[in-house]
Structure formats: C-alpha cells, structure tokens
Amino acid sequence: MTTARAATIVLTKELRMEFRARELLSTTVVFALVVVVLFSFAFDPTAGESRRYGPGLLWIAFLFAGSLMLNPSFAREQSNQTLDALRLAPVSPFAILLGKMLANLIFLGVAEVILVPVFAVLYNISIAGIVGRLALVLGMGTLGIVITGTVFSAVAAHARMRELLLPLLLLPLLAPLLIAAVEATASLFAEQPALDRAWLAFLAGFDIVFLTASWLLADFLLEE
C-alpha cells in the first residue's frame, strides 16, 4: 500500500472519530476564544492597539489551542492499545504520522476559520481585502504547528504528565515559527496591507525542515 493511500485511511479514521464525538473541535474553538477574550482585558482593544498586538495574540491563541488539541492525537490511542494495532498494519510508520498530521491540520484549520472572523469583529480589524493572503499565512503557520505537534504528541504519549509535557516540548521549539507567523500577519493587518514574502518563505522553510525530520525519524518514533 502506498504511503499516500495509507495516510488517507488514517485521516479518514481520525475524521470519522471526530465527526462522531465532536469533542476535540468544540473544546479547541472555545478555548481559543477564551484566550482571545481574555486578551481584551489585558490591553485596550482600540483599532491602533489591535494592529500592534492583534497578530501576536491571534497566534498565541492558536499556539496554545494547538498544543492542547494535539495531545489526544496519540494519547487516545493508548487507552485500548490501538496504537499497537496501527503499528501491526503493513504500512510505513510515516503514513500513520502523516495521516494524523493531516487530520490535525484540518481540525486546527477549521478552528481558525471559525475564530478569525470572530477575532476580526472583536478587535476591529478589517480582513475583507486580505482573505486569500491571510489564509496562506495561516495555512503555512498551522502546518508548522501540526508537523512538530503531532511528532511530540507521539513522544509525550509515552511519558508521565503528558498534558503538561507537550506544551513544554512544543512551545519553545515553535518560537521561530511564532515570530515569522506574527510578522507575516502583522504585514497584512497594517493600514496598507502588503504580504511580507521573506517571512512567508521562512514559514515554508520551517515546515520543510521539520517535515523532512519527521519523515526520517518516523520509524524510530513509532517503534515498539
């Protein structure tokens, strides 16, 4: 079975599980919303201030939401030893990882699609003219979060205190992604929106480096 086909099957399984339970997406969206609302108390959300702090708070909300949302990705395979069953399947470990990465990309992506308009309304930021470019930045940044996040979800699943451990491993590692994503978003929220291509290229570089690393290390990550 090819990697793409196996990854699609894992992806379908993840989506089906989420469609039946509908717990991951709803909690993620509400959590990110709570972060966004709390920030409005931490500073005065006028238009000028929002342009300055908005991109940072948006990405902090996504980063926190992502680091919590990614935890069950592998942790819930532990309770009934379903990860062992997945490993027994004659597919490459990277296919399992890739399927889960794609599922997480969709979950976090959907959460962002719900959240960004709410954010724009609450913080008086007009996103009408920049939807396409903003989607590009969000997509690249989210990809970086889910690539590293899915890998460390598998790492943390075997450790004690895993709920606390995953953000601890993930957030410092995502520091360069946060800078690049915030700067790229800030260039779009400016009075004259102009996408900063250097930061977009940096995000692409981040994604490529860590996707390659996960591909090379997938065998060791999911070994018994």
Next chain:
Amino acid sequence: MKGRSAITVVSAALIFFAGYAALFIAPDESTMHEIQRVFYFHLGSWMAMFIALSLAFVANVAWLVTRKPQWDWLGVASVEVGVVSCTAGLITGVLWGRPAWGIWWTWDARLTTAFILWILYISYLLLRGLIEEPQRRASLSAIFGIFAFLDAPLVYASNRLWRTQHPSPVILGGENSGLDPTMGKVLIVCIVAIMAVMILVLVDRYRLERLRHELDELRLAANVRGFGADSGSSSMLTKGLP
C-alpha cells in the same frame, strides 16, 4: 584511579589560574575597563556549550542508528554539560549587559537563541525523567534532541531578521577586529581551562550513567531469578519501621 585524580587536580589548578589571569594578567580594555574581564569566561562557556550540544546531536543520531547504549549515556551527559555551560554563559552575559548596555537583558538574536536553547535542553532532561522504560526513553529523547538542534539555527535566523543588538564578533570579525596579544593568551588559557573542566564533568557523568545502567540490569536479573532486590530491600525497610 590515580590518573583520574591527577586530571582533576590539573583541571582545578587550570581553572583557578584562568580566573586569576582574566582578573589580573589581562590588560585593561580601553572602553569597558574591568567589566570586559567577564568576556574571557563568557566566550569560553559558549564554546563549551556549542561543543557539548553538537556532541549531544551526534550521540542522539548515533543512538537511533546503532542502538548502542553508550550513545545514550553520551547524549544525556553532554546535554547536561551543555545546559550547565549555557547557564554560565547566560549569567556572565547578564552581568556584563547591565553596565555595558544599561539593561540586564535584551531580546537580541544571540541572547534569544541561547535562552530558547537553554529551555529546550532543560525540557530534554525533564522528558527523560518522565519516561520509565530505558529503550523508549533513549529513542524519544534522541528524537527531541535532534529537533531541538535543528531548531537552533531557525531561532537564530528568525531573530536576526527581526532585531539584533549583540556586539558583532571581535575575533575574525573583519577589519579593525582582533585582540591585544596578552588578551588573546588569557582567552586561550580560559578556554582550555573551561574545556578541561567540562570534559572532566562529561566523563564523570557518562560513568554515572553507565553505572546506573549496570545497576538496572543487575536488579532485573535478580528479579528474574526470584529473589528480587525489590522485595528483599522493601521487606528489610518495613522491618526497620515501627
């Protein structure tokens, strides 16, 4: 063991002499005067950190490829040495920054990179403490170590693009760079001394990890044979209690 204690004494003497040389032998620096003397240990600490963390990366990759436990011991030993020298570098840097820049800390590329690295490798050590099974602990921490090492240049590049304030390298930094000859000699003494101490600690830490591994295997063997070290020691403990 005699050789080991001789090396310990020599390293200790060397690091004390390095401290003396940095404080009293090195000439006064023309713009920053006494504060600049921290630089001899500052640069030495960063070099030690760079070497230790590179060694850790090599050990992490080698463990995944060869599965020889020696690489795992080297990995954890060099990360610990790296974290210690990173701490030394951060502290000496902060001490220098206050009088030289007027602020303790600034979010400059190099400073931020060092700080993120410090957090990442402390997380590495925390991660090791939270996984029970030795094989799995070695593999998963090696994977995290590789990711952390790959992250370092990205952290640096992103901060470089963003904002930077650290003085550019004085040595090999192009025209008008370079050190006074005495300063250069003191610097070399300091670097050699720090390296000697770090290697000493690294070797000791490696040995400790090997002994721990041997102890685990002995315990396991004793348990398998039925007169487990665990049950024996715990019953002795409970007898001792009222």
